[in-house]
Amino acid sequence: MPERFSRRALLALMSVAWLGGRASARAGTTEQNGAVAPEPLEEIAPGTFVYRAPYELIAADNDGAIANMSLVVGSEAAAVIDTGNSRLAGERMRAAVRAVTDRPVRYIINTHMHPDHVLGNAAFEGQGAVFVAHRKMPRALSVRAETYLAQVERMLGPAAEGTRIVLPETLVDTRMELDLGGRRLVLDAHPTAHTDNDLTVFDSATGTWFLGDLLFVGHIPTLDGSLKGWLKLLDALVARPGIARAVPGHGPASVEWPAASADERRYLEILRDDVRRLIAEGRSMGQAADEAGRSERDRWALFDEFNARNAIAAYHEFEWE
């Protein structure tokens, strides 16, 4: 599998860089006093901060901080949205939060069950925060937990220490509002799209909409739910009024909405049309994995890592329609 090869190649390159002393920028995750270095945050609107993740797979030089993480600060309390792919990534986000505000973190919100959005939860445990997610999230995470944890240990080695599953207990059926003091967060649980447990977070004070992985910008969208469902949901999301800016799960810290969804929609529609055509032509799943979506190859980061998997997921979805 090319993905495994490239990860291994990346690790090999990294150990060379490490030996050469060139990995110092991220190798300095642990400062001399033993505290972790905070992730850099960008303030995209008053009291609204985003750690913008690189377009990378989990690897030793990113600590698993490969999905965007956000912070919203109210007059009484703060909320963190997504926590990274390891306890260390979560610790670095927590350090970033402490550098920005002394308000207590009252809510940890996970936008869905994927490991790069939830495995840093452990860093925020035991500090009075309530963990919040879509009502279907705990089950989706539980059935994948072993696989997710094994992957972190394989990719991060000793830096995976302390990474464990922390399941949310406050669950959103359809909509829930959270009060941070002077600003309300509106959480919406969506039908199956990117996954079966996608949750969006709207900040009423600034009109910022945190879309999790319902929005990919630059990073190829990854499909783990329903392609048809995702396209249908996109229609509803783009029609929502009052959005000043959006924060994608992967991509720039702040983008225009709905303009920033155009590339994702184009990719998903091409994938859908290609897979349907290949099925109609009697082609195999393997052929679909090779061919569907190919015209998009130069337009996305991490295309080779995820496109074939997306095509296979779509093939399963459309095979019997």
Ligand SMILES: [Zn+2]
């Ligand atoms: Zn995801």
